[in-house]
Protein backbone atom coordinates (compact mmCIF):
# COMPACT_ATOMS: atom_id res chain seq x y z
CA UNK A 1 0.00 0.00 0.00
CA UNK A 2 1.42 3.39 -0.92
CA UNK A 3 2.17 5.95 1.81
CA UNK A 4 -0.35 8.27 0.12
CA UNK A 5 -3.06 5.64 0.27
CA UNK A 6 -2.23 4.79 3.87
CA UNK A 7 -2.47 8.48 4.70
CA UNK A 8 -5.94 8.65 3.25
CA UNK A 9 -6.99 5.57 5.20
CA UNK A 10 -5.70 7.03 8.45
CA UNK A 11 -7.20 10.46 7.77
CA UNK A 12 -10.54 9.00 6.76
CA UNK A 13 -10.70 6.79 9.78
CA UNK A 14 -9.91 9.72 12.08
CA UNK A 15 -12.21 12.30 10.56
CA UNK A 16 -15.33 10.57 9.38
CA UNK A 17 -17.81 8.80 11.57
CA UNK A 18 -18.08 5.34 10.08
CA UNK A 19 -20.21 2.28 10.16
CA UNK A 20 -18.64 -0.35 12.31
CA UNK A 21 -16.75 -2.79 10.09
CA UNK A 22 -18.90 -5.69 11.16
CA UNK A 23 -22.02 -3.82 10.10
CA UNK A 24 -21.31 -4.36 6.41
CA UNK A 25 -20.37 -7.70 4.89
CA UNK A 26 -19.90 -8.83 1.31
CA UNK A 27 -20.14 -12.24 -0.28
CA UNK A 28 -19.27 -12.62 -3.97
CA UNK A 29 -20.54 -15.26 -6.34
CA UNK A 30 -20.29 -16.58 -9.88
CA UNK A 31 -22.17 -19.23 -11.83
CA UNK A 32 -22.16 -20.60 -15.36
CA UNK A 33 -25.11 -19.47 -17.52
CA UNK A 34 -23.89 -20.64 -20.94
CA UNK A 35 -26.71 -21.35 -23.38
CA UNK A 36 -26.97 -24.83 -24.93
CA UNK A 37 -26.14 -25.42 -28.59
CA UNK A 38 -29.06 -24.63 -30.85
CA UNK A 39 -30.21 -21.75 -28.64
CA UNK A 40 -31.33 -18.44 -30.16
CA UNK A 41 -28.89 -15.54 -29.79
CA UNK A 42 -29.81 -11.85 -29.40
CA UNK A 43 -33.48 -12.75 -29.48
CA UNK A 44 -33.78 -12.63 -33.25
CA UNK A 45 -30.54 -13.72 -34.97
CA UNK A 46 -31.02 -16.32 -37.70
CA UNK A 47 -27.92 -18.34 -36.79
CA UNK A 48 -28.45 -20.13 -33.50
CA UNK A 49 -25.64 -21.29 -31.18
CA UNK A 50 -23.33 -23.61 -33.14
CA UNK A 51 -20.38 -23.74 -30.75
CA UNK A 52 -19.26 -22.36 -27.41
CA UNK A 53 -16.26 -20.07 -27.96
CA UNK A 54 -16.13 -19.21 -24.26
CA UNK A 55 -18.62 -19.55 -21.40
CA UNK A 56 -21.25 -17.06 -20.24
CA UNK A 57 -21.34 -16.24 -16.55
CA UNK A 58 -23.40 -14.54 -13.87
CA UNK A 59 -21.19 -12.61 -11.45
CA UNK A 60 -22.14 -10.52 -8.51
CA UNK A 61 -22.16 -9.86 -4.80
CA UNK A 62 -24.45 -9.66 -1.82
CA UNK A 63 -24.07 -6.80 0.67
CA UNK A 64 -25.28 -7.51 4.17
CA UNK A 65 -25.74 -4.36 6.23
CA UNK A 66 -27.92 -2.91 8.92
CA UNK A 67 -30.95 -3.03 6.59
CA UNK A 68 -32.16 -5.80 4.29
CA UNK A 69 -29.45 -7.30 2.02
CA UNK A 70 -28.63 -5.92 -1.42
CA UNK A 71 -27.85 -8.23 -4.32
CA UNK A 72 -26.00 -7.12 -7.45
CA UNK A 73 -25.68 -9.44 -10.43
CA UNK A 74 -24.30 -8.87 -13.94
CA UNK A 75 -25.20 -11.47 -16.56
CA UNK A 76 -23.27 -12.31 -19.74
CA UNK A 77 -26.57 -12.19 -21.60
CA UNK A 78 -27.92 -9.81 -24.18
CA UNK A 79 -31.06 -8.75 -22.31
CA UNK A 80 -33.50 -9.76 -19.57
CA UNK A 81 -37.01 -8.34 -19.93
CA UNK A 82 -40.45 -8.07 -18.39
CA UNK A 83 -41.49 -11.15 -16.40
CA UNK A 84 -37.98 -12.61 -16.62
CA UNK A 85 -36.57 -9.48 -15.01
CA UNK A 86 -39.06 -9.84 -12.15
CA UNK A 87 -38.27 -13.54 -11.86
CA UNK A 88 -34.53 -12.91 -11.46
CA UNK A 89 -35.10 -10.27 -8.82
CA UNK A 90 -37.72 -12.28 -6.91
CA UNK A 91 -35.71 -15.52 -6.99
CA UNK A 92 -32.54 -13.87 -5.70
CA UNK A 93 -34.52 -11.76 -3.18
CA UNK A 94 -36.01 -14.93 -1.68
CA UNK A 95 -32.67 -16.66 -1.27
CA UNK A 96 -30.93 -13.52 0.10
CA UNK A 97 -33.91 -12.73 2.38
CA UNK A 98 -34.52 -9.29 0.92
CA UNK A 99 -37.03 -7.49 -1.32
CA UNK A 100 -37.31 -7.26 -5.11
CA UNK A 101 -36.30 -3.60 -5.24
CA UNK A 102 -32.99 -4.35 -3.48
CA UNK A 103 -31.93 -6.86 -6.16
CA UNK A 104 -29.96 -5.10 -8.93
CA UNK A 105 -29.86 -7.08 -12.17
CA UNK A 106 -28.08 -6.03 -15.35
CA UNK A 107 -27.01 -7.72 -18.57
CA UNK A 108 -23.69 -7.04 -20.30
CA UNK A 109 -25.49 -7.12 -23.68
CA UNK A 110 -23.25 -9.46 -25.65
CA UNK A 111 -25.01 -10.38 -28.90
CA UNK A 112 -23.96 -14.04 -29.19
CA UNK A 113 -25.95 -14.53 -25.99
CA UNK A 114 -29.67 -14.82 -25.25
CA UNK A 115 -32.55 -12.39 -24.77
CA UNK A 116 -34.86 -13.69 -22.03
CA UNK A 117 -38.48 -12.53 -21.77
CA UNK A 118 -40.85 -14.99 -20.12
CA UNK A 119 -44.07 -13.24 -21.19
CA UNK A 120 -42.90 -12.94 -24.79
CA UNK A 121 -42.00 -16.65 -24.84
CA UNK A 122 -45.47 -17.54 -23.46
CA UNK A 123 -47.05 -15.55 -26.31
CA UNK A 124 -44.78 -17.35 -28.79
CA UNK A 125 -45.73 -20.71 -27.24
CA UNK A 126 -49.39 -19.84 -27.91
CA UNK A 127 -48.69 -19.67 -31.65
CA UNK A 128 -46.48 -22.76 -31.76
CA UNK A 129 -43.08 -21.05 -31.57
CA UNK A 130 -42.02 -23.03 -28.50
CA UNK A 131 -38.49 -22.23 -27.32
CA UNK A 132 -37.86 -19.88 -30.26
CA UNK A 133 -36.87 -16.92 -28.07
CA UNK A 134 -35.29 -18.89 -25.23
CA UNK A 135 -35.16 -22.35 -23.69
CA UNK A 136 -37.42 -22.27 -20.62
CA UNK A 137 -35.94 -25.30 -18.73
CA UNK A 138 -32.41 -23.97 -19.35
CA UNK A 139 -33.44 -20.60 -17.92
CA UNK A 140 -34.96 -22.22 -14.84
CA UNK A 141 -31.75 -24.19 -14.28
CA UNK A 142 -29.73 -20.95 -14.46
CA UNK A 143 -31.96 -19.28 -11.88
CA UNK A 144 -31.51 -22.27 -9.59
CA UNK A 145 -27.73 -22.31 -9.98
CA UNK A 146 -27.32 -18.58 -9.42
CA UNK A 147 -29.67 -18.71 -6.41
CA UNK A 148 -27.49 -21.47 -4.92
CA UNK A 149 -24.39 -19.35 -5.56
CA UNK A 150 -26.04 -16.39 -3.81
CA UNK A 151 -26.90 -18.58 -0.84
CA UNK A 152 -23.28 -19.73 -0.54
CA UNK A 153 -22.09 -16.11 -0.87
CA UNK A 154 -24.32 -15.03 2.03
CA UNK A 155 -22.92 -17.82 4.19
CA UNK A 156 -19.31 -16.92 3.32
CA UNK A 157 -19.66 -13.11 3.52
CA UNK A 158 -16.75 -11.21 5.05
CA UNK A 159 -16.68 -7.74 6.65
CA UNK A 160 -16.10 -4.81 4.28
CA UNK A 161 -13.81 -2.22 5.85
CA UNK A 162 -13.17 0.08 2.88
CA UNK A 163 -13.97 0.68 -0.74
CA UNK A 164 -11.31 1.82 -3.20
CA UNK A 165 -12.48 3.80 -6.20
CA UNK A 166 -10.54 4.60 -9.36
CA UNK A 167 -10.92 5.38 -13.02
CA UNK A 168 -8.81 5.56 -16.14
CA UNK A 169 -9.33 6.56 -19.75
CA UNK A 170 -9.64 3.51 -22.02
CA UNK A 171 -7.49 3.44 -25.13
CA UNK A 172 -9.40 3.24 -28.44
CA UNK A 173 -12.54 1.21 -27.81
CA UNK A 174 -15.64 3.43 -27.58
CA UNK A 175 -17.08 5.47 -30.43
CA UNK A 176 -20.52 6.99 -30.82
CA UNK A 177 -22.85 5.62 -33.47
CA UNK A 178 -23.74 9.17 -34.45
CA UNK A 179 -21.95 10.50 -37.53
CA UNK A 180 -22.36 13.69 -39.49
CA UNK A 181 -22.07 12.69 -43.14
CA UNK A 182 -20.32 14.70 -45.87
CA UNK A 183 -23.64 16.20 -47.00
CA UNK A 184 -24.36 17.40 -43.44
CA UNK A 185 -27.02 14.81 -42.61
CA UNK A 186 -26.84 12.84 -39.36
CA UNK A 187 -26.62 9.06 -39.28
CA UNK A 188 -26.67 6.71 -36.28
CA UNK A 189 -25.30 3.83 -38.31
CA UNK A 190 -21.76 3.35 -37.01
CA UNK A 191 -22.36 -0.18 -35.76
CA UNK A 192 -19.94 -2.51 -33.97
CA UNK A 193 -17.65 -3.22 -36.92
CA UNK A 194 -16.43 -1.07 -39.77
CA UNK A 195 -14.07 -1.50 -42.68
CA UNK A 196 -10.62 0.04 -42.13
CA UNK A 197 -10.35 3.48 -43.73
CA UNK A 198 -14.12 3.70 -44.20
CA UNK A 199 -15.79 7.04 -43.27
CA UNK A 200 -17.10 5.30 -40.12
CA UNK A 201 -13.56 4.31 -39.08
CA UNK A 202 -12.06 7.70 -39.91
CA UNK A 203 -14.66 9.91 -38.23
CA UNK A 204 -14.04 11.22 -34.68
CA UNK A 205 -15.22 9.07 -31.77
CA UNK A 206 -18.00 11.58 -31.00
CA UNK A 207 -19.68 11.75 -27.59
CA UNK A 208 -18.40 8.98 -25.30
CA UNK A 209 -17.47 8.52 -21.66
CA UNK A 210 -13.75 7.71 -21.96
CA UNK A 211 -13.38 6.29 -18.45
CA UNK A 212 -13.49 2.78 -17.09
CA UNK A 213 -14.51 3.02 -13.45
CA UNK A 214 -13.64 0.56 -10.76
CA UNK A 215 -14.93 -0.02 -7.22
CA UNK A 216 -12.94 -2.41 -5.04
CA UNK A 217 -14.47 -3.83 -1.87
CA UNK A 218 -11.80 -4.42 0.77
CA UNK A 219 -11.66 -6.37 3.99
CA UNK A 220 -8.52 -4.90 5.52
CA UNK A 221 -5.81 -5.63 2.95
CA UNK A 222 -7.83 -8.30 1.17
CA UNK A 223 -9.80 -7.41 -1.95
CA UNK A 224 -13.12 -9.26 -1.88
CA UNK A 225 -14.58 -8.06 -5.18
CA UNK A 226 -13.98 -5.54 -7.94
CA UNK A 227 -16.81 -3.99 -9.95
CA UNK A 228 -15.61 -2.41 -13.21
CA UNK A 229 -17.75 -0.60 -15.74
CA UNK A 230 -17.23 1.08 -19.10
CA UNK A 231 -19.71 2.39 -21.65
CA UNK A 232 -19.56 0.44 -24.89
CA UNK A 233 -21.54 -2.18 -26.72
CA UNK A 234 -19.45 -5.26 -25.91
CA UNK A 235 -19.23 -6.89 -29.32
CA UNK A 236 -16.30 -7.36 -31.65
CA UNK A 237 -18.24 -9.69 -33.96
CA UNK A 238 -21.42 -11.74 -33.74
CA UNK A 239 -24.07 -13.62 -35.61
CA UNK A 240 -21.97 -16.61 -36.69
CA UNK A 241 -23.18 -18.93 -33.94
CA UNK A 242 -20.09 -18.67 -31.73
CA UNK A 243 -21.40 -18.15 -28.18
CA UNK A 244 -19.10 -15.77 -26.33
CA UNK A 245 -18.87 -13.28 -23.48
CA UNK A 246 -16.87 -11.33 -26.08
CA UNK A 247 -14.00 -8.96 -25.35
CA UNK A 248 -15.47 -7.66 -22.09
CA UNK A 249 -15.85 -11.18 -20.67
CA UNK A 250 -12.42 -12.22 -21.97
CA UNK A 251 -10.77 -9.19 -20.34
CA UNK A 252 -12.58 -9.90 -17.08
CA UNK A 253 -11.45 -13.55 -17.20
CA UNK A 254 -7.84 -12.58 -17.83
CA UNK A 255 -7.99 -10.20 -14.86
CA UNK A 256 -9.59 -12.94 -12.75
CA UNK A 257 -6.64 -15.28 -13.33
CA UNK A 258 -4.39 -12.66 -11.72
CA UNK A 259 -6.63 -12.05 -8.70
CA UNK A 260 -7.93 -15.48 -7.69
CA UNK A 261 -9.16 -14.28 -4.29
CA UNK A 262 -11.05 -11.25 -5.61
CA UNK A 263 -14.22 -11.67 -7.64
CA UNK A 264 -13.90 -9.66 -10.86
CA UNK A 265 -17.28 -8.33 -11.96
CA UNK A 266 -17.85 -6.25 -15.08
CA UNK A 267 -20.95 -4.26 -16.06
CA UNK A 268 -21.64 -2.39 -19.27
CA UNK A 269 -22.27 1.33 -18.87
CA UNK A 270 -25.07 3.23 -20.65
CA UNK A 271 -24.01 2.48 -24.19
CA UNK A 272 -27.08 2.27 -26.41
CA UNK A 273 -25.34 4.60 -28.87
CA UNK A 274 -21.75 3.47 -28.18
CA UNK A 275 -19.91 0.74 -30.07
CA UNK A 276 -16.32 -0.26 -30.79
CA UNK A 277 -17.09 0.45 -34.46
CA UNK A 278 -14.40 3.03 -35.13
CA UNK A 279 -11.66 0.67 -33.94
CA UNK A 280 -13.00 -2.75 -34.87
CA UNK A 281 -13.07 -4.56 -38.22
CA UNK A 282 -14.79 -7.63 -36.76
CA UNK A 283 -11.81 -9.97 -37.23
CA UNK A 284 -10.71 -12.48 -34.56
CA UNK A 285 -7.51 -10.41 -34.20
CA UNK A 286 -9.62 -7.38 -33.43
CA UNK A 287 -11.39 -9.23 -30.60
CA UNK A 288 -7.95 -9.91 -29.09
CA UNK A 289 -6.90 -6.27 -29.41
CA UNK A 290 -10.10 -4.97 -27.78
CA UNK A 291 -9.75 -7.58 -25.00
CA UNK A 292 -6.22 -6.38 -24.29
CA UNK A 293 -7.20 -2.70 -24.26
CA UNK A 294 -10.04 -3.29 -21.81
CA UNK A 295 -7.89 -5.58 -19.65
CA UNK A 296 -5.14 -2.92 -19.50
CA UNK A 297 -7.72 -0.35 -18.40
CA UNK A 298 -8.97 -2.71 -15.66
CA UNK A 299 -5.40 -3.01 -14.35
CA UNK A 300 -4.78 0.75 -14.53
CA UNK A 301 -8.09 1.61 -12.82
CA UNK A 302 -7.30 -0.87 -10.05
CA UNK A 303 -3.85 0.64 -9.55
CA UNK A 304 -5.34 4.13 -9.49
CA UNK A 305 -7.79 3.43 -6.70
CA UNK A 306 -8.00 5.48 -3.54
CA UNK A 307 -9.37 3.75 -0.45
CA UNK A 308 -12.10 5.22 1.73
CA UNK A 309 -13.79 3.95 4.81
CA UNK A 310 -17.46 3.43 4.16
CA UNK A 311 -18.81 6.28 6.25
CA UNK A 312 -22.25 6.09 4.74
CA UNK A 313 -24.17 3.28 3.19
CA UNK A 314 -27.65 3.72 1.81
CA UNK A 315 -30.00 2.38 -0.80
CA UNK A 316 -32.60 4.35 -2.70
CA UNK A 317 -34.97 3.36 -5.46
CA UNK A 318 -37.31 5.40 -7.63
CA UNK A 319 -39.78 4.02 -10.13
CA UNK A 320 -41.19 5.53 -13.28
CA UNK A 321 -43.04 4.81 -16.50
CA UNK A 322 -41.59 5.51 -19.92
CA UNK A 323 -43.88 6.27 -22.87
CA UNK A 324 -44.46 3.34 -25.22
CA UNK A 325 -43.64 3.81 -28.91
CA UNK A 326 -46.69 5.35 -30.60
CA UNK A 327 -45.83 4.21 -34.16
CA UNK A 328 -48.19 2.04 -36.17
CA UNK A 329 -46.01 -1.14 -35.99
CA UNK A 330 -46.22 -0.91 -32.17
CA UNK A 331 -50.02 -0.77 -31.92
CA UNK A 332 -51.54 -3.75 -30.11
CA UNK A 333 -53.61 -4.85 -33.13
CA UNK A 334 -50.64 -4.65 -35.48
CA UNK A 335 -48.31 -6.62 -33.18
CA UNK A 336 -51.02 -9.22 -32.49
CA UNK A 337 -51.58 -9.70 -36.23
CA UNK A 338 -47.84 -10.21 -36.84
CA UNK A 339 -47.55 -12.64 -33.91
CA UNK A 340 -50.43 -14.75 -35.29
CA UNK A 341 -49.34 -14.62 -38.93
CA UNK A 342 -47.55 -17.86 -39.75
CA UNK A 343 -46.39 -16.34 -43.05
CA UNK A 344 -44.47 -13.61 -41.18
CA UNK A 345 -40.80 -14.22 -40.38
CA UNK A 346 -39.94 -15.75 -37.00
CA UNK A 347 -37.84 -12.65 -36.35
CA UNK A 348 -40.82 -10.32 -36.79
CA UNK A 349 -43.07 -12.56 -34.70
CA UNK A 350 -40.52 -12.58 -31.86
CA UNK A 351 -40.25 -8.77 -32.02
CA UNK A 352 -44.06 -8.53 -31.92
CA UNK A 353 -44.23 -10.89 -28.92
CA UNK A 354 -41.66 -8.81 -27.05
CA UNK A 355 -43.58 -5.61 -27.86
CA UNK A 356 -46.87 -7.12 -26.67
CA UNK A 357 -45.27 -8.36 -23.45
CA UNK A 358 -44.03 -4.83 -22.76
CA UNK A 359 -47.34 -3.20 -23.66
CA UNK A 360 -49.15 -5.62 -21.32
CA UNK A 361 -46.74 -4.69 -18.57
CA UNK A 362 -47.29 -0.96 -19.05
CA UNK A 363 -51.06 -1.38 -19.14
CA UNK A 364 -50.87 -3.39 -15.90
CA UNK A 365 -49.23 -0.29 -14.41
CA UNK A 366 -45.91 -1.90 -13.62
CA UNK A 367 -43.16 0.75 -13.63
CA UNK A 368 -39.39 0.48 -14.13
CA UNK A 369 -37.15 0.74 -11.06
CA UNK A 370 -34.10 3.00 -10.85
CA UNK A 371 -32.04 1.63 -7.95
CA UNK A 372 -29.10 3.49 -6.42
CA UNK A 373 -26.54 1.87 -4.15
CA UNK A 374 -24.92 4.74 -2.24
CA UNK A 375 -21.53 3.89 -0.75
CA UNK A 376 -20.86 7.45 0.40
CA UNK A 377 -17.95 8.32 -1.88
CA UNK A 378 -19.48 6.36 -4.77
CA UNK A 379 -22.94 5.72 -6.14
CA UNK A 380 -24.00 2.87 -8.42
CA UNK A 381 -27.19 3.31 -10.48
CA UNK A 382 -28.74 0.92 -13.00
CA UNK A 383 -30.63 2.40 -15.94
CA UNK A 384 -33.03 0.60 -18.23
CA UNK A 385 -32.24 -1.06 -21.56
CA UNK A 386 -30.03 0.55 -24.12
CA UNK A 387 -29.89 3.95 -22.44
CA UNK A 388 -27.68 6.30 -24.44
CA UNK A 389 -24.37 7.48 -23.00
CA UNK A 390 -25.91 10.94 -22.54
CA UNK A 391 -27.72 9.53 -19.49
CA UNK A 392 -24.47 8.26 -17.97
CA UNK A 393 -22.87 11.68 -18.49
CA UNK A 394 -26.02 13.28 -17.04
CA UNK A 395 -25.75 11.11 -13.90
CA UNK A 396 -22.18 12.29 -13.39
CA UNK A 397 -23.17 15.93 -13.89
CA UNK A 398 -25.89 15.57 -11.24
CA UNK A 399 -23.20 14.61 -8.68
CA UNK A 400 -19.99 16.33 -9.89
CA UNK A 401 -18.58 15.99 -6.35
CA UNK A 402 -18.89 12.22 -6.33
CA UNK A 403 -17.93 9.02 -8.14
CA UNK A 404 -21.01 7.90 -10.04
CA UNK A 405 -21.05 4.53 -11.80
CA UNK A 406 -24.01 4.46 -14.18
CA UNK A 407 -24.74 0.98 -15.53
CA UNK A 408 -27.06 0.19 -18.44
CA UNK A 409 -29.16 -2.81 -19.50
CA UNK A 410 -31.26 -3.18 -16.34
CA UNK A 411 -34.92 -3.80 -17.25
CA UNK A 412 -34.55 -4.16 -21.01
CA UNK A 413 -38.08 -4.02 -22.45
CA UNK A 414 -37.36 -0.47 -23.55
CA UNK A 415 -34.74 -1.41 -26.15
CA UNK A 416 -32.94 1.82 -27.07
CA UNK A 417 -33.55 4.76 -24.76
CA UNK A 418 -32.45 7.78 -26.81
CA UNK A 419 -31.80 11.24 -25.39
CA UNK A 420 -34.10 14.10 -26.38
CA UNK A 421 -31.48 15.29 -28.86
CA UNK A 422 -31.35 11.88 -30.56
CA UNK A 423 -35.15 11.81 -30.79
CA UNK A 424 -35.02 15.26 -32.37
CA UNK A 425 -32.53 13.90 -34.90
CA UNK A 426 -35.04 11.15 -35.66
CA UNK A 427 -33.05 8.25 -34.24
CA UNK A 428 -35.11 5.20 -35.12
CA UNK A 429 -34.68 1.46 -34.96
CA UNK A 430 -36.90 -1.59 -34.67
CA UNK A 431 -35.15 -2.31 -31.32
CA UNK A 432 -36.74 0.80 -29.77
CA UNK A 433 -40.01 0.32 -27.89
CA UNK A 434 -40.11 3.68 -26.06
CA UNK A 435 -41.52 6.95 -27.38
CA UNK A 436 -40.42 10.57 -27.18
CA UNK A 437 -40.21 12.06 -23.70
CA UNK A 438 -37.81 9.75 -21.80
CA UNK A 439 -35.17 12.36 -20.97
CA UNK A 440 -37.11 14.63 -18.57
CA UNK A 441 -38.38 11.57 -16.69
CA UNK A 442 -34.91 10.04 -16.31
CA UNK A 443 -33.37 13.39 -15.38
CA UNK A 444 -35.86 13.88 -12.56
CA UNK A 445 -35.50 10.32 -11.23
CA UNK A 446 -31.70 10.30 -11.49
CA UNK A 447 -31.61 13.56 -9.53
CA UNK A 448 -33.76 12.17 -6.80
CA UNK A 449 -31.82 8.89 -6.33
CA UNK A 450 -28.41 10.53 -6.66
CA UNK A 451 -29.10 13.67 -4.60
CA UNK A 452 -31.13 12.66 -1.59
Ligand SMILES: [Zn+2]
Nearest residue numbers: 109233272386
Ligand atom coordinates in the same frame (compact mmCIF):
# COMPACT_ATOMS: atom_id res chain seq x y z
ZN1 LIG B 1 -27.55 -3.09 -28.46
